[in-house]
Amino acid sequence: MGKEKNGEIIIDVQNVGLTYETNSRPITAIENINLQIKNGEFLCVLGPSGCGKSTLLKIIAGYLKPTIGSCLMQGEPIIGPDWHRGVVFQSPTLYPWMSVRKNVEYGPRMRGIPKNDIKQIGNHFLQQVDLIDYSDKATFELSGGMKQRVALARALANEPEVILMDEPFGALDALTRVNMQTLIRNIWQKTNSTIFMITHDIDEALSLGTRVIVMSKNPGKILKEFSLSFTYSAIGSKNGRVKVGEEYMRIKEEILDIISQ
Ligand code: ADP
Ligand code: MG
16 A cells, blocks of 8 residues: 555545444444544544444444445455554553564564564664663563553554554553653654544643544534644644643633533
8 A cells, every 4th residue: 555645535434323233222333424534644533431432443443344334445445454554542452471572573573574674663663662672571561651652663563554542541640641642743743644543631632633523422423623733833842742822722612612512
């Protein structure tokens, strides 16, 4: 698959709905979702618990098939998980019997990439997440934030077209969380990646996203979207944080109003 130009559509979610069949009654998790993910954007998804954010991510990842509608990547239907879409979950699913390095190199190794290249890829992405000194540690020796950095490096090592993250920093303490936000922003910028990230933290969405979509529940729908540029104010700033001004506060209020309705 070729690299798109910035702004080109990579993922096209067309009229997607998903209903879970359960023993008691069917649950329509999402309905009528139309969404285009564009190359180079940092798309954040906000919404109350249960509004179908994870369901949507799993459909885009290829873990779930929509009940209705279709989901395309670069014009082709998504039929299953694929390393072109790297996924990072809230609790990192690392292989505990493998070292940090082996975890990061797992994807390239599975894809049959030559040994020397694998080593280089490993080094590169371990450096990007600042874990090169921990390469030989077992993952159980790491803190939560470090584990999440391994998970991120492991996804990045496949050089996916799109990175899908489901509340990746949700389980981390506040300080680690802010550091992870800075890290992911810098990686996004340096590698010109395309990111789809679910969060329930409005400030996280506003300070990272170039676009934020807000969902409502029962059933999950997209209510509103915002194009943003706050994330750029953090890049190159002394403290690495976004400038919070009137516009930021206005949008934050608006999203709070939508979500609390
Ligand atoms: P979110 O990630 O926004 O919290 P989810 O996508 O996890 O929302 O869930 C959306 C709705 O679908 C919720 O009502 C949830 O209870 C339901 N749901 C999620 N997964 C399943 C499942 N495997 N079986 C039945 N219902 C599910
Ligand atoms: Mg969820």
